[in-house]
Amino acid sequence: MSDRVDRRSFLKIAGTSLGIGALYSVAPLLGAEGEAGEVARILWKKNGEKLKPFSFVQLSDTHVGFNGPPDPLGTQAFERAVEMINGLRHRPDLVLVSGDLTHDSEKPGEHADRMRRFKEIADRLKVSAVHCIPGEHDAGLDGGALFRDAFGPTFYAFDHRGVHFIGLDNVSRAKPEVGPEQIAWLKKDLSRFLVSAPIVVFTHRPLFDLKPEWEWFTSDGDEVMNVLAPYQNVTVLYGHIHRHHEHTVGSARHLAARSLIWAFPDPATTDDKKPLPFDKDQPFKNLGLRIVEEPKGRGAAPGRPTINEVELTMREYSGTVGIDQFLKEGAVR
Amino acid sequence: MRIGHADGRSVVLGIALVAIALTIASPPPARAQGTPRVVEITAKRFEFTPKEITLKQGETVTLRLTTEDVTHGFFMKTLGIDAVIEPGQPTEITITPQTTGSFTTICDHFCGEGHGNMHMKVVVE
Numbered sequence: 001m002s003d004r005v006d007r008r009s010f011l012k013i014a015g016t017s018l019g020i021g022a023l024y025s026v027a028p029l030l031g032a033e034g035e036a037g038e039v040a041r042i043l044w045k046k047n048g049e050k051l052k053p054f055s056f057v058q059l060s061d062t063h064v065g066f067n068g069p070p071d072p073l074g075t076q077a078f079e080r081a082v083e084m085i086n087g088l089r090h091r092p093d094l095v096l097v098s099g100d101l102t103h104d105s106e107k108p109g110e111h112a113d114r115m116r117r118f119k120e121i122a123d124r125l126k127v128s129a130v131h132c133i134p135g136e137h138d139a140g141l142d143g144g145a146l147f148r149d150a151f152g153p154t155f156y157a158f159d160h161r162g163v164h165f166i167g168l169d170n171v172s173r174a175k176p177e178v179g180p181e182q183i184a185w186l187k188k189d190l191s192r193f194l195v196s197a198p199i200v201v202f203t204h205r206p207l208f209d210l211k212p213e214w215e216w217f218t219s220d221g222d223e224v225m226n227v228l229a230p231y232q233n234v235t236v237l238y239g240h241i242h243r244h245h246e247h248t249v250g251s252a253r254h255l256a257a258r259s260l261i262w263a264f265p266d267p268a269t270t271d272d273k274k275p276l277p278f279d280k281d282q283p284f285k286n287l288g289l290r291i292v293e294e295p296k297g298r299g300a301a302p303g304r305p306t307i308n309e310v311e312l313t314m315r316e317y318s319g320t321v322g323i324d325q326f327l328k329e330g331a332v333r
Numbered sequence: 334m335r336i337g338h339a340d341g342r343s344v345v346l347g348i349a350l351v352a353i354a355l356t357i358a359s360p361p362p363a364r365a366q367g368t369p370r371v372v373e374i375t376a377k378r379f380e381f382t383p384k385e386i387t388l389k390q391g392e393t394v395t396l397r398l399t400t401e402d403v404t405h406g407f408f409m410k411t412l413g414i415d416a417v418i419e420p421g422q423p424t425e426i427t428i429t430p431q432t433t434g435s436f437t438t439i440c441d442h443f444c445g446e447g448h449g450n451m452h453m454k455v456v457v458e
Contacts, residue, residue: 104446140443174443175406175417212410213437215449219415271437273450 022237022257023092025055026163054161056094057085057127058202060239061259063137064121065114066103070262070278077260079121086126094160095127098239098257099135099171099204106141115150131158133167135204135240136176144172155182157189164193168203170218176205177219186227195230202237206254208247211267216241228252242275369395369427376418376440377401379447385454390433398424406442409455417442430457 062078085092102114115138122130134147134154144154154169166189170178178186193199201207207221218224228234234252242259243266262275372394375382388394398407400418407416407424411432418424440451 106445136443136448137446140448141445171443174404175441209410212408213439213452215439215441217410219441 022058022255023055023088024058026053026161054094055090055092056096056160057092058096058098058237058257059260060098060257061100061135061242061261062097062118063100063103063259063261064118065105065110066261070275072278073261075117075121079124081260082121082124086124091126093128094165095122095125095130096165096167096202096237097122097130097132098202098237099133100137100239100259101132101135102138104137104141111146112150115146119150131165131167131202133169133203134171136171136174139169139172140174143174144169147172155185163198163200166199166201168201168207168224170203170205170207170221175219176215176217178224179220183220183223183227186224190227190231193231196232198233199228199231200235200237201228204238205240206238206245206247206256207236208249208254210241210245210247213271214241214264214267214273216267225249225252369393371395371397373397373399374407374453375399375401376405376407376451378403378405378444379440379451381438381440381451381453383453385456387456387458388428388430390430390457393427393429395425395427398426403444404442405440405444405451407438408441409436409438411436412438412455412457414438415441430455433457 059078059081062075064075064078067074085095101118102111105111105114122132132151134144134151138144139147139154147154154172155167157164157166159165166186168178168186169182170176173179190199203218205218205221206216207218207224209221210216229250229252232251236252236254237257238254239257239259241256242262242264243256244258245254245256247254262278264273265276267273370392372386372388374386374396376398377400396407396414398416398418400420403420405418407414407418407426411434412428412430414426414428416424416426434457436455436457437452438455440448444451
C-alpha cells in the first residue's frame with residue numbers, strides 16, 4: 001500500500017446534534033480523483049461494496065410506556081425525533097437505538113404492548129435499517145426473552161460501508177455485565193479485522209466506571225475494552241445515563257446519548273439520582289444530544305458550539321472484511 | 334474483591350489489596366479474633382432496611398443479607414462488596430473496612446421499575 005495517500009483521512013465519522021438525537025456522518029473522503037478514489041473503485045469492483053459518504057443516527061432511552069413525572073410527554077420526543085430524521089435533507093442510512101426502548105411493566109401483556117408501540121413508531125423511520133440493543137428496562141426482568149421475540153438477538157455485529165458495527169448486551173444478565181460468552185464471541189468477531197478497522201460499538205450501559213453508585217458502569221467493561229484495545233479506531237456509543245458525556249481511554253472514545261424521555265443531573269453536582277424536573281415551557285429541554293463544544297480545526301469560531309468530532313482516525317485503508325481482503329491482496333501499489 | 338466463596342450461600346468478601354496488606358502488617362483488631370458482629374440487612378423492592386449502617390474502621394463484621402421478595406444485588410465497589418441475595422437464601426459477607434467515609438451501596442440486580450434508586454448507606458468511621 002502506498003504511503004502517498006493520507007490514510008488518516010480516508011474514512012471519518014463525525015457526529016453532530018439533531019437537537020433530539022445524534023447524527024453521525026461517515027465520509028470516506030474518496031473524491032473524484034487521486035489514489036483514494038482508485039482504492040474505492042477497485043474495492044467496489046472486488047466486493048460490490050461501494051464506499052460513499054453516509055450518515056447514521058443514535059437514539060436512546062425512549063422508555064415507551066413511561067408516562068408520569070417528571071416527564072408527562074410520553075412518546076412525544078421519540079415521535080418528534082422520527083419526524084426530524086425523516087425530514088433531513090440527506091437521510092441517514094441507519095438508526096441505532098442504544099437501549100431502554102421501553103419501560104418495563106409486570107402487568108401481563110403490557111410490556112409486550114410497549115414493545116409493539118415502540119416498533120410502530122420506529123417503523124415510521126424512512127431509513128434502510130434500525131438496529132436496537134436492549135436496556136435493563138427492556139430485558140432485565142426476563143433475560144431478554146421479550147426483546148428477542150420483538151427485535152431478534154440482543155447482541156450482534158454487521159458491516160456497513162466500511163464501518164464495523166457491534167451491538168453489545170450488558171443488561172440481560174440482570175447484573176450490569178456483558179458476560180464471558182459474549183466476550184468470547186466479541187473476540188472471535190473482531191479477529192477478522194486489522195487493528196485499523198473503524199469500529200462502532202453501541203451498547204446500553206457505559207463500559208467504564210462512570211458512576212458506580214448510580215449503576216453507571218459495566219462490571220466486566222474493562223474486559224470488553226481490553227478486547228477492543230488493540231483496535232485503533234473505536235467509538236463506543238451508549239445510553240442509560242440520560243445525558244451527554246464524553247470519555248476517552250486510549251484510542252477508544254465513549255459517547256453517551258441523551259434520552260428521549262427525561263434527563264438525569266450531572267453526578268458531579270449532586271448525590272441524588274433524581275430526574276431533572278420537567279419544564280413545561282421547554283418540554284424537550286435536556287433531551288436529545290447537545291452539540292459538543294470542541295475546536296474544529298482552523299477557523300472555528302471561539303466559544304461557538306461546533307461539530308462533535310467522532311473521528312475514527314484511519315491509519316491504514318481498512319474497514320470491512322472486504323477492505324481487509326483488499327489490503328492483503330495488495331491491490332494498490 | 335472476592336477472596337472466598339464457601340457454599341454459594343455464604344460469600345466472604347475482602348476489600349482492596351491495600352486494606353488486606355494493612356491488616357496483615359498490623360496487629361488485628363480485637364474483634365477480628367472472635368466472632369464478627371452480625372449486621373442484618375433486608376432487601377425488598379425497592380429499598381434496603383435499614384437505610385444506613387455504621388461500621389468501625391478495621392472492624393470485621395458480617396453482613397447478613399435477606400430478601401423479602403425477588404433477587405436483589407448488593408454492590409459497593411470501594412468496599413469490594415458484590416453479592417447476590419436470592420429469595421429464601423440468606424447471603425453472608427464478611428468485611429473489614431479500612432477506608433472511612435460514607436459509601437452508597439446499590440442493588441445491581443435489576444428488580445423492576447424502581448430499581449434505579451434502590452440503595453443504602455454504609456458509613457465507616
